[in-house]
Amino acid sequence: MNVSEIQTFEHDVLVIGAGGAGLRAAIECSARGLNTGVISKSLLGKAHTVMAEGGMAASLGNVDRRDNWKIHFRDTMRGGKFLNQWRMAELHAKQAPDRVRELEEWGAVFDRTPDGLINQRNFGGHRYPRLAHVGDRTGLELIRTLQDHGVHQGIHFHMECTALRLLLDGGRIAGVAGYWRETGRFVLFRTSAVIMATGGGGKAWNVTSNSWEYTGDGAALAYEAGAELMDLEFTQFHPTGMVWPPSVRGTLVTEGVRGDGGILLNNKGERFMFNYIPKRFAPETADTILEADKWPEDPSARRPPELLTRDVVARAIRAEVQAGRGSPHGGAFLDIASRRPAESIKRKLPSMYHQFKELAEVDITTTPMEVGPTLHYFMGGIRVDADTQQTNVPGLFACGECAAGLHGANRLGGNSLSDLIVFGRLAGVGVAAYLSDSTSTPRPDDEQITAAFREATGILNRETGENPYLMHEALQEVMSTNVGIVRTGEELQIAVEQLKALKVRAQNLKAPGTSQYNPGWHEALSVKSLLIVGEAVARAAFIREESRGAHTRLDFEGERDECARFNVVTKKGPGGEMQVQKVERADPPEELAAIANATLEDLEGGRVG
Amino acid sequence: MSTRTFKIWRGDSAGGEFHQYDAEVDEGMVVLDVLHRIQALQANDLAIRWNCKAGKCGSCSMEINGRPSLACMTRMNTFGPDEVITVQPLKAFPVIKDLTCDVSWNYEQNKRIAPFKPKPRGRDGEHRMYQQDVDRVQEFRKCIECFLCQDVCHVVRDRGRKDAFVGPRFMVRLASLEMHPLDDDDRIPEIKKEYGSGMCNITKCCTDTCPEHINITDNGIIPLKERVVDRYYDPLARLARLFAGRRVRTKTRTEEQSG
Structure with a gap:
């Protein structure tokens, strides 16, 4: 293979992924005068961001003036069980309001308050109504706004193009090898900086809200290039996915249903969440139905327990089902029908109404939904510097779900969309600074490039081999059985062993047909990423011997103080083996620690911070 | 579980034909589920676009028994028990x-539309808009860009006039800008002369097809046509403007630049 014959693009920076984070990063790079390319596995505007429903969290204070960045910061740290990177949580809480206003400047049309401002809704773990939203299709609004703005900024969009490998020169980023899905032809991007914005790896599980694209490519490619991954043991199971019919099992039901008054019931008609209130949240959570029903109209009423953080609600539903109190298809009932008038449900939750009507033949304005936990989000991912989003590999940056740090052990709903726009922008700022300091242009050697392409064509060229779809299913079975919502050391070790065996079999994947638009081939290529990410999650989960946030160990119940002092970092060792280690956390600045640990009364009374 | 027969068009730009597949179908499945099962077990290289599988991304557009549809929202129990299900790509675009x-033609049309141009913020630094004033715009912004409306539009599909009309999707996008309370741009001359509002003859096929139930014709295209009529053909309005000394644009930017 002659490298000079391969189609080649030159960019200052290449963004991998065109969801909210990737688009926001690209807009920032372009605004700073960089020649910016974007590649995306799908068509523009189809990224998984469109699935985000509830809203984006920002302390605009439009609905409740008492809200401010400190309270948002405190909520985020407490939701993340204090394993978040302090600086990231601070930057996020401080900058989110400006990023949301900026979207309005670019044409976004949020729902309005009676006095004409951006409306905000309540969500789990957020003290005040904080989520700017558009009904239950906020993600679509975000991606369309960024897309329609972005196409006029001189960005080069390369659609349906997949990255195969990051290319290095003396340890620095020098390019990306990829292929066009449409033709199967290879393509080379020469670039000194790469921003990963590829999302998570939910497709390693069989019940997931994630689309086919969520195969952990960003984390896997970065890992192969020497980048560190962090916090991968924290995989969020969203408490409310659809459970019936089987073909849509896992599809998301927005937390907005509960934010707008929906309640969870077991098959005895009991509001079981009152039995699952953790001590940490007890002072801020209603403990009787009477009190919960007064919220939010009565300011003295505390929040209903249905709005506890996602990890708590997901485990509660699982426990109810295991105790024999589940719904007919193995979930819980989510009831908004008896709580709100039909017209209001249709207006505030139009997509949910539509989704249940069309896919489950259920009218949510008259009938409760059946819901259960679904793998939804990776809190962990590529380890980055908080201010610049740069990784330990010079020239490699990451933002959005594929980066780690903001959410700690558990993400609050609504903090993801604001994460995308805050850190997407900061990644662009970081790249611009990196490039202005760099004096030479790195060049990858031909050997790396041809090796990447050879590996990919092997899958097409071998005579016989394993079916990539069935291999993917086998991997999902391993992860769902052994690395699920609750875990044990024994099962995690079984997962690691089984993944090792799959890795050997994956050397022999075979995709029939030609390279032109061949989903079997694409599937085979993503299995490689999924195996890396799956193994990293299992190994990280094994060495965190406690239960914290989204990570629950049956053999180590409860949080342990000594485990709050480290994050789990994964990287590729010199011999190609996966190394997992505990990395000591730095002490937070006193001011931030004081805010996070303050009581609400002290913080709101101005006695702290 | 039952066995159902699918006829799927297989081929490329050089040509192709329908292939028959028998697949097991479980309760609650949609067409996309069955296509995935066929792909995994019988035709690994069957090319399909899909993403969210919940009617939110508009990727899995295809023609199912002749009707442009989203495969993820077409339930198997909507077909008769012995009905053969025929699936083929959208006709209006090259396979x-x-x-x-x-x-890609659709992405090119989108790029032709001038970007949103916001009015300045109020003194308090806020943009104020009221819910009743944005309801209509929000209806248009529900669009998931599945391009099914483009596929059924007679101007695009049968008359092949992609040169003269941007299609219903982008009329809706233009309407969302035109009716946006904060947009400060005047787009009427372009809507008439460049995007081809006059080409639509209001058969409403686009509205019937829209999986998001956007009232494309009545709420989007017709009001744009009316604004064009007001600007160019209403003699009373022209007279009133003349007396008031008010000038409005009738030339497109391209025309203005070329004199």
Whole structure:
């Protein structure tokens, strides 16, 4: 293979992924005068961001003036069980309001308050109504706004193009090898900086809200290039996915249903969440139905327990089902029908109404939904510097779900969309600074490039081999059985062993047909990423011997103080083996620690911070 | 579980034909589920676009028994028990392979539309808009860009006039800008002369097809046509403008630049 014959693009920076984070990063790079390319596995505007429903969290204070960045910061740290990177949580809480206003400047049309401002809704773990939203299709609004703005900024969009490998020169980023899905032809991007914005790896599980694209490519490619991954043991199971019919099992039901008054019931008609209130949240959570029903109209009423953080609600539903109190298809009932008038449900939750009507033949304005936990989000991912989003590999940056740090052990709903726009922008700022300091242009050697392409064509060229779809299913079975919502050391070790065996079999994947638009081939290529990410999650989960946030160990119940002092970092060792280690956390600045640990009364009374 | 027969168009730009597949179908399945099962077990290289599988991304557009549809929202129990299900790519766009086609023309149309141009913020630094004033715009912004409306539009599909009309999707996008309370741009001359509002003859096929139930014709295209009529053809309005000394644009930017 002659490298000079391969189609080649030159960019200052290449963004991998065109969801909210990737688009926001690209807009920032372009605004700073960089020649910016974007590649995306799908068509523009189809990224998984469109699935985000509830809203984006920002302390605009439009609905409740008492809200401010400190309270948002405190909520985020407490939701993340204090394993978040302090600086990231601070930057996020401080900058989110400006990023949301900026979207309005670019044409976004949020729902309005009676006095004409951006409306905000309540969500789990957020003290005040904080989520700017558009009904239950906020993600679509975000991606369309960024897309329609972005196409006029001189960005080069390369659609349906997949990255195969990051290319290095003396340890620095020098390019990306990829292929066009449409033709199967290879393509080379020469670039000194790469921003990963590829999302998570939910497709390693069989019940997931994630689309086919969520195969952990960003984390896997970065890992192969020497980048560190962090916090991968924290995989969020969203408490409310659809459970019936089987073909849509896992599809998301927005937390907005509960934010707008929906309640969870077991098959005895009991509001079981009152039995699952953790001590940490007890002072801020209603403990009787009477009190919960007064919220939010009565300011003295505390929040209903249905709005506890996602990890708590997901485990509660699982426990109810295991105790024999589940719904007919193995979930819980989510009831908004008896709580709100039909017209209001249709207006505030139009997509949910539509989704249940069309896919489950259920009218949510008259009938409760059946819901259960679904793998939804990776809190962990590529380890980055908080201010610049740069990784330990010079020239490699990451933002959005594929980066780690903001959410700690558990993400609050609504903090993801604001994460995308805050850190997407900061990644662009970081790249611009990196490039202005760099004096030479790195060049990858031909050997790396041809090796990447050879590996990919092997899958097409071998005579016989394993079916990539069935291999993917086998991997999902391993992860769902052994690395699920609750875990044990024994099962995690079984997962690691089984993944090792799959890795050997994956050397022999075979995709029939030609390279032109061949989903079997694409599937085979993503299995490689999924195996890396799956193994990293299992190994990280094994060495965190406690239960914290989204990570629950049956053999180590409860949080342990000594485990709050480290994050789990994964990287590729010199011999190609996966190394997992505990990395000591730095002490937070006193001011931030004081805010996070303050009581609400002290913080709101101005006695702290 | 039952066995159902699918006829799937397989081929590429050079040509193709329908292939028959028998697949096991479980309760609650949609067409996309069955296509995935066929792909995994019988035709690994069957090309399909899909993403969210919940009617939110508009990727899995295809023609199912002749009707442009989202495969993820077409339930198997909507077909008769012995009905053969025929699946083929959208007709209005060039096929790439099997059920995928080249929709890049749509992205080119989007790029032709001038970007949103916001009015300045109020003194308090806020943009104020009221819910009743944005309801209509929000209806248009529900669009998931599945391009099914483009596929059924007679101007695009049958008359092949992609040169003269941007299609219903982008009329809706233009309407969302035109009716946006904060947009400060005047787009009427372009809507008439460049995007081809006059080409639509209001058969409302686009509205019937829209999976998001956007009232494309009545709420989007017709009001734009009316604004064009007001600007160019209403003699009373022209007279009133003349007396008031008010001038409005009738030339497009391209025309203004070329004198």
